Amino acid sequence: MKKIELLLGISDIILNSDDTNTTLSNIAAYVKDAIGSDVCSIYLKNGRRLALAATEGLSENAVGSISLGFDEGLTGLTFSENRYTFIRNAKNHEKFHYFPGINEEPYQTFIGVPLKSREHEFGVLVFQFRKNKINTDTLQKLLTAVAAQVSGLVLRHYLFQQDESEKLDYSERTEKGIPLSSGIAMGEPVMVLSKLVEKTHDNISPEEELIEFKNAVEKTTNDLKELINKMEVSSQEIASGIFETHLMMLNDISFKRDIETHIAERRKSASFSVRHVADKYIRRFRSINDTYLKERAQDIEDIATRLLEHLGAVSKETNLTDNSVIFANRLTPGETATLDLERVSGFVTEKDGVTSHTAILAKSRKIPAVTGITNIHHKLESAQSVIVDGYDGVVIFNPSQETIEKYKTKMTAKHTQPEGRDIACQLVPLKDGSMVHFYANISSVLDSEKAGQFCAEGIGLVRTEIFYLRQDVPFTIENQIEIYREIMRAFTDKHVVFRLLDIGSDKKSAYEADEDNPALGNRGVRLLLTDYKHMLDDQLKALITLHKTYPNIKILVPFIADVEEFFKVKNRAKEIAAELELPLPDFGVMLEIPSVIYQIEQMEGECSFFSIGTNDMFQYFFALDRGNPMVSSLYKLDNPAFLSLLRRILERAKSINTPVEICGEMAADPEILVKLIEIGYRDFSVSPYAISELKHHLLNTVINT
Structure with a gap:
């Protein structure tokens, strides 16, 4: 039999297999006949021994009962030396190990071929022959090729087999994490996986979802077969091999059964089940210290992507139900931008920091949030309802009725802080005759409406990148003007500061490249002056055009490390304004990187205002990753050194008669707010939902003491 026919025959067995053990037995029988050997056996690593997993020629009773040490017998010799082993007169070899009762006596020639990936044997x-065989290069190459194909099957057996740790627990369980945003939430858990949002249980029809999955598998199989044919016709054997691997993985019975179980028994959507199971195997592949196996994670990702495309999940939007508790490994602005936050009652993540996007969003909307819950995917599998305690950093899965009643009482006791428009609209005068001013940070049109309701004195920060991340259509000039005009309707006579697109770091769409250290990478103004010059031009044109109608518009330039970056942006804006024959809005600089503090004086006369991004400024000043929960305990914004830095910024800004405001979560802490006022700050840009609480605190402490 020709080599290619032999390998194709093995491929057919693998593709039509139901389970690994049967497949191994069928391969052993097929290869024995094809090679002309008297015995073909397959030994697999099991703990610290090699167990006989399949055989054709030896006693069937030996399967599962015979095992060898890694250096025991001729099989152990092959494994320990990790090489093709050909031995004539095998019974006379010093390493020969006799097992009585398995009919091994008559065989003279032994051939052993390691089953392995690039770095590990398993x-x-x-092969055993009654007669003494002659070793040839052709035989060695043929059997090595067969072993490589069998290795692929065995590899998938190890990685797709069910993990005992994945057994589900439907009892009440309490997990301790790190509080991100105070409050208590009760609701149904909803998982966000790689920008896919799980459908809620009530909306699932398992029968329909199983049909959708079956159709997606069929379409993906056809896609891969077509690609394999194209590659073979064009003699691209390597590429063809990659897609053949994808086809085998796609049709692996364990992989498909796992997805079908999620759909049928756990009432998950087809798209969510594909994403969840794929991510589980991807994590498993990447956890193995083997370069070849780590690369197989990308194969799983490619298969999942094809399935999701056929399921329509790439563009599918899922409607949340009321009281949805969002679970995720880490939420990005792009993912939260597509959520209906009016229906979100809580957030639970695994890897967010205390000033991460999730924390900022949760605090700004007064949504309870907890991070630091490990192995979140598995813990959520059996969760039908949850309680999120943002005060103590606790998440309770499947709470009992007694626990629910206890937390309802706690919720009632905590809701004593007066809020509302009456307090928010009061003035906050200080004893020195100055006033404290509160502006709003917004990420949506709804936020701008709330800012108006809570009597914000203007918009201190419009996070335009959130609008960009939310768009399914190109972020055109016309599209931007329409969005910005909606924001301006609530603030026609108060200043509104639009921050230019601060894309990068944790705020990325599908189009931005991944970076090893995104917080220090190509983000903010760096991106706008390089890869995204066209987007900078479009945004400047939109804002300058709208400024004609709303002269209270101001523009803020983000992530400045060197004043030349600011001047480049402003000069480009001057050119655009001249082309449009329109006046130029006021320009400000977001102070987020310590280096720019020592260049403040160079911006005199060009920069109309400063806004301190306290979250990033603290991150870069103390070398603390704001998104890493492992260093959350070190993230203390009232650190004396940081307060000294803020005092120095204020002094420098005053020296050139340029106003400066505090922007970020720092000012949303009532106690720290008082310290900032003592330093000399009077302008603060915070979440519109925090204004009433902050004014209440000041009116009852600073004003009356």
Whole structure:
């Protein structure tokens, strides 16, 4: 039999297999006949021994009962030396190990071929012959090729087999994490996986979802077969091999059964089940210290992507139900931008920091949030309802009725802080005759409406990148003007500061490249002056055009490390304004990187205002990753050194008669707010939902003491 026919025959067995054990037995029988050997056996690594997993020629009773040490017998010799082993007169070899009762006596020639990936062995393929055979290069190449194909099957067996740790627990369980945003939420858990949002249980029809999955598998299989044919016709054997691997993985019975179980038994959507199971295997592949196996994670990702495309999940929007508790490994602005936050009652993540996007969003909307819950995917599998305690950083899965009643009482006791428009609209005068001013940070049109309701004295920060991340259509000039005009309707006579697109770091769409250290990478103004010059031009044109109608518009330039970056942006704006024959809005600089503090004086006369991004400024000043929960305990914004830095910024800004405001979560802490006022700050840009609470605190402490 020709080599290609032999390998194709093995491929057919693998593709039509139902389970690994049967497949191994069928391969052993097929290869024995094809090679002309008297015995073909497959030994697999099991703990610290090699167990006989399949055989054709030896006693069937030996399967599962015979095992060898890694250096025991001729099979152990092959495994320990990790090489093709050909031995004539095998019974006379010093390493020969006799097992009585398995009919091994008559065989003279032994051939062993390691089953392995590029860096690890996990078994041995053994051939035995009654007669003494002659070793040839052709035979060695043929059996090595067979072993490589069997290795692929065995590899998938190890990685797709069910993990005992994945057994589900439907009892009440309490997990301790790190509080991100105070409050208590009760509701149904909803998982966000790689920008896919899980459908809620009530909306699932398992029968329909299983049909959708079956159709997606069929379409993906056809896609891969078509690609394989194209590659073979064009003699691209390597590429063809990659897609053949994808096809085998796609049709692996364990992989498909796992997805179908999620759909049928756990009432998950087809798209969510594909994403969840794929991510589980991807994590498993990447956890193995083997370069070849780590690369297989990308194969799983490619398969999942094809399935999701056929399921329509790439563009599918899922409607949340009321009291949805969002679970995720880490939420990005792009993911939260597509959520209906009016229906979100809580957030639970695994890897967010205390000043991460999730924390900022949760605090700004007064949504309870907890991070630091490990292995979140598995813990959520059996969760039908949850309680999120943002005060103590606790998440309770499947709470009992007694626990629910206890937390309802706690919620009632905590809701004593007066809020509302009456307090928010009061003035906050200080004893020195100055006033404290509160502006709003917004990420949506709804936020701008709330800012108006809570009597914000203007918009201190419009996070335009959130609008960009939310768009399914190009972020055109016309599209931007329409969005910005909606924001301006609530603030026609108060200043509104639009921050230019601060894309990068944790705020990325599908189009931005991944970076090893995104917080220090190509983000903010760096991106706008390089890869996204066209987007900078479009945004400047939109804002300058709208400024004609709303002269209270101001423009803020983000992530400045060197004043030349600011001047480049402003000069480009001057050119655009001249082309449009329109006046130029006021320009300000967001102070987020310590280096720019020592260049403040160079911006005199060009920069109309400063806004301190306290979250990033603290991150870069103390070398603390704001998104890393492992260093959350070190993230203390009232650190004396940081307060000294803020005092120095204020002094420098005053020296050139340029106003400066505090922007970020720092000012939303009532106690720290008082310290900032003592330093000399009077202008603060915070979440519109925090204004009433902050004014209440000041009116009852600073004003009356």
